[in-house]
Structure formats: structure tokens, C-alpha cells
Amino acid sequence: MIEKRxxxxxxxxxxxxxxxxxxxxxxxxxxxxxxGRCGKLCGLAVAVKDNIEVAGMPITNGAPYMRRVATETAPVVAALMAEGAVVIGKTNMHELALGATNINPHFGPTRNPHDPTRITGGSSGGSAGAVAIGVADVGLGTDTGGSVRIPAALCGVVGYKPPYGKLPTRGVLPLAQSLDHVGLITRSVDDLVRVMAAVGWLERELPEVKRFRFAVLMGIAENTRHVEKAFWRAVEVLERIGGVRDEVFVEARKYASARAAILLSEAAANYYHLLRGVGDKMGKDVATLLAAGAALPAVAYITAKQVKEEATQFFNKLFKKYDVVATPTTATEAIPIEEADSVAVRPKLLAYTELFNLTGHPAISVPAPTSGLPVGLQLAARDEEVLLAVAKMYEKEVAD
Structure with missing residues (x-):
């Protein structure tokens, strides 16, 4: 089986x-x-994003100027391997994980499995693509603003960002430590739950949810017609499985600005030495973002951290009233590669997902019903097991 993969x-x-x-x-x-050491995940094929260490394999962080051979294996990979999973390779990513398109100037763009002229989204685009075409059972990625959920949505698979700090980031090259998460990409919620349970990443069994309240978050971004249609179909599915819907308007602009300030400040601190030393070898987008981060005053970073706490409290309060909240995963479907350097693309990909990097709440992208290019439904919650239970019910209803 592995040979065929x-x-x-x-x-x-x-x-x-x-x-x-x-x-x-x-x-x-x-x-x-x-x-005799092949455990619960015996033969599971894992594709690992190339900013996560696997001993004996090269690691580049999407940047040839950072290439080395890893001497240790990140605990998140080791946990899967301990149950018999096998790493089949390291996947292409956005340079330094600092981008959402996965157009890499050094290794080339990853191409959408549904239309190779379009982006996969990023920065974990290679892992999402490998799962989507059946080469990998699980894709490991990182998610600092949506980098697991965005490519999962655009490739038509499931992308999960656990609560902040749930999966260890040791052995994972940092982008912005206040926002970084390790996440998983699978072909179904069932597969996701099975893998997480096998390695002890679920603390309890998923509860039986017969009726739940959910909020559709409004006023965050302007969706394309294709995304809008698929999203409201997904909302209808949530209502069919027992969801009672409200609509809640969110003033997300200040949250987006705060996440950007934290991301750019911390990324610049992590990679300023590279910007100064090999900045001429970097992609223009990455070099520009790092330079912007280096220029931000300390007051902007400190204020952004205060807004981060404000956002967390806002959603904690919201989750006392609602079991889950729902949004599209992205405001646009996969765009053509040649159009992906547009400044307008970045917020359309990040607007919904970045909220839950700021707050640290668990969030999942599952495919929305559509006959065209894939669209993602994002669900977020305070309770991880409730979130996964609702996502699993939703998936079963769509399949039926």
C-alpha cells in the first residue's frame, strides 16, 4: 500500500x-x-509540512537558504509514528509559512487538485493536496492565520486547528509563537477523530449532540457568489441536524489588524537575521512582510496583544450562548495562480480563519455542499469535543 502511495x-x-x-x-x-510495533495507525501515510522536523529528512521551511537535515523528530510526528504511521515525505509550503497562497518562488506553486491552474491555498498547501489526491491519509501542517484550514477548504478536505497549545510545537519552526498552532488535514472528520483518539489527543469520547445553538458570524468579509451559495447550503445542513441559528455581527477589522501586528512583529523577530543576511534571496512578498514587521513600533505590538485578550473574552462570552459559530472558511474559492499575487487576495483568504488564531479556540473546516470548486464551512467552539461531534454529524448528513 505504501509503495503505491x-x-x-x-x-x-x-x-x-x-x-x-x-x-x-x-x-x-x-x-x-x-x-511487533505496528499499533493503532499501522501503515497510515503521513505527509509532513516542511517546517516540521523528522529525523534524517531535510527541512527547509519553504526556503532553500534554510535547508538542513533534521536530527530530531518533532513530538507531534513521533506520536503518530509510535502507533505505526509512516512519513511518506515533506510537503511544499509557502516560504517561511508567511503566506496563504502556497506560491513558492523557490519550489514553485502547489496546484489545486480540482483545477491545476488554481492555488491550493497555504501555507500548508502541499499537505492538503497530498491528502486530497489520496497519497496521504493525514497531512500535518501549521496554522498561524488559517494555514491548515484555508488549503483544506480550497482542496475539498477537512482541516482542523486544535485549541492553542493542544499539540506541541517543539520541533516546529516558528512563525509567530503567540499564534502558531499545529493542525491536521484528513479526508473526513471520521478519519480525524480516529487518528486523534489513537494517539491520545482527545480527552474524552465525543458527546451525543441532538440539539445545539449556533451563530452565523456576519459582517466580516464580502464573499464571492459561489462561496455565499455553498455556505448557506451548509447552514441548512446544520439546521437539519438540530442546529438553532442566530446571526451575530462581528466588528472584525480591529481583530484582523491586531493579528497582523502580532504576526509581523514576531515573524520579524524570528527571521530578521535572514532578512538582513539573505533578503535578496527571499520572495518579494515575504521580504516585504518581514520588513513591515521590523518597522512596527513596540506600542503597536503591545496594543495588539491587548486586543487579542479582548477578542478572546468576546468569543468566550459568545460561546456561553452558542455551542458553535459558523462562517465560510474563506471568502473566495481557489483563484488562478497568475492572479494570486494580488493584494486583495490575502484578506479574502484570511478574514474568517485568523479570528481563531487570535483567540486560540479550536476551529475546523469541512467541505460545504457545492457542485463546483470546493468551498469550506468553518465551525469554531470553546469545547473541542462538542465541535468535533457537530462536525461529524454535519459530515454524515451531507454524505446521506
């Missing part, structure tokens, strides 16, 4: 999902089986 990864090299393929994956799985 590797063959398929090579056959679909035109989609540009992998920067490194683990040719020893089948051999590693055989060794686990012989040693």
Missing part, C-alpha cells in the same frame, strides 16, 4: 506537493511490523 506521489509530481519523498517508507513499515 509513493508511486502515485511521483506520478502526480506535476501538482508539486512534495519537496522530499521518503523512499524508505515501505521498508520502515516492514521493520515496524516485524518488530
Amino acid at each position: 509513493l508511486e502515485e506521489a511521483k506520478r502526480r509530481a506535476d501538482l508539486n506537493y512534495f519537496v522530499y519523498i521518503n523512499e524508505r517508507a515501505a521498508e520502515e513499515l516492514e521493520a515496524l511490523a516485524k518488530a
